[in-house]
Amino acid sequence: MLKPLFYVLTTTIISASAYAAIPMPDYAVPSQGQQVILNIPQLRLFLFQDGKLIKTYPITVGKASTQTPLGEYKIGAKVTNPTWNVPRSIQKEMAASGKPVQTSVPPGPNNPLGPVFVRLGAPRLGLGIHGTNVPSSVPGVRSHGCVRLRSPNALDFAAAVQSGADAAVIYQQASVNTDEQNDIWIAVYRDPYNKRNLNKKLLNQSINSWAEQHQLQVNHKRLINVLSKPSNTLICLTCSAGKTKVSGNLSSLQWTSGVGEIVELNYNKATNTRPQQETAPESSSIEVDEDTDDTPKQNITPLHPDTRPASQQPAPAGSVSTPNSDFDTLM
Structure with a gap:
């Protein structure tokens, strides 16, 4: 069992709903x-x-x-x-x-x-x-x-x-997802490597295709705003005024190809279901490029793998915090 002497890890049983509002990437x-x-x-x-x-x-x-x-x-x-x-x-x-x-x-x-x-x-x-x-x-x-x-x-x-x-x-500089009521949610991220490869044409095409199939109205003003100001904020593009939370789990759309369909599982890539054998470690001494950071070390209580205390989560004006998520939701 992985348990170093100088760290203590609290075992937590994670429910499937804990990750319900985490935007999924477009990847089969x-x-x-x-x-x-x-x-x-x-x-x-x-x-x-x-x-x-x-x-x-x-x-x-x-x-x-x-x-x-x-x-x-x-x-x-x-x-x-x-x-x-x-x-x-x-x-x-x-x-x-x-x-x-x-x-x-x-x-x-x-x-x-x-x-x-x-x-x-x-x-x-x-x-x-x-x-x-x-x-x-x-x-x-x-x-x-x-x-x-x-x-x-x-x-x-x-x-x-x-x-x-x-x-x-x-x-992927954006995540385009749908919830269990077919509403479209989007999160747009900053471009840390300055790749400028966010294909807005394909993104719009996939969003409009899904909305048309499910008779939804896209709020294009919201879409323009989130594309112009990436903020990691999870925003609903088709929700009615009274809806402020994701319904059920999110599913990714195939937006990078402009298809506008749910990303399906890759059955061609399915491999042996038996657990892989452990790779023999080359050594307990690891040589990799890393920093020695001068930032003061913190003695913190281990957190749930996917959430932080609400007091540490910044909430932009007009946003609503989504439980068990690093994201905020915005109508």
């Missing part, structure tokens, strides 16, 4: 087996099992100068209590900034990899999904390319994900 997950999806603009990791979302967490990704590379990967070895071998490039950064130069950092509260490291792709790529000794740095765009989770979430993820599972790092 396999009907069998596991799939990890990391959406860079959304700053969120998703873990699916047999086509169902079982875990989701806020993340920190690489900054613009050291981007987390997009593509498809495999989940590799999982290492608890990793020792961080500091790459020479980071040692040079330490020296240049006047910090004491370190060649390695042992497990413990000063280790920027946190209590667990999950390899993403081949070791030669130098990528991983790991915890952090600075929980306030998550979510964000500030790493050297690895993906950070708050340490309780990293432990939870490592315990749930299988080595050998498929993983995809994608770049």
Whole structure:
């Protein structure tokens, strides 16, 4: 069991409704087996099992100068209590900034990899999904390319994900979803890598197609506003004035292709349902590019994998907080 001495993880049973209002990416997950999806603009990791979302967490990704590379990967070895071998490039950064130069950092509260490291792709790529000794740095765009989770979430993820599972790092600047009453909800995210690849024509096409099929009226003023001011806010484009909450679970539309249909499971990608065998860890010493952050460390109570205290969630004017979500809803 993944339980480092210097962290305590409270076991929580998560109901399916806990993730009901989390916007889903436009990605066909396999009907069998596991799939990890990391959406860079959304700053969120998703873990699916047999086509169902079982875990989701806020993340920190690489900054613009050291981007987390997009593509498809495999989940590799999982290492608890990793020792961080500091790459020479980071040692040079330490020296240049006047910090004491370190060649390695042992497990413990000063280790920027946190209590667990999950390899993403081949070791030669130098990528991983790991915890952090600075929980306030998550979510964000500030790493050297690895993906950070708050340490309780990293432990939870490592315990749930299988080595050998498929993983995809994608770049979708919007999530277009429908709820169980067929209303359309959209969240638009900032463009941290300045890709400017949000295809508004296909997005509008898919929204209008769904609305026409279900005899809904799209509030184009709301759509224009959210596209012009990305804010991670979950907004309903077709709701009546009295509706302020998502009805049931959200389902993603195939908006990146302009189809305007629900994203279906990928049965062609279905693989053996037997759990993948653990990949032998290359070592408990991990050498990856990462920061030693000067931000004061926080002793925090582990949070639910997908929610923060309401007092820490900013609510823009006119928005309504959605329970168990990192998003606000806006009519």
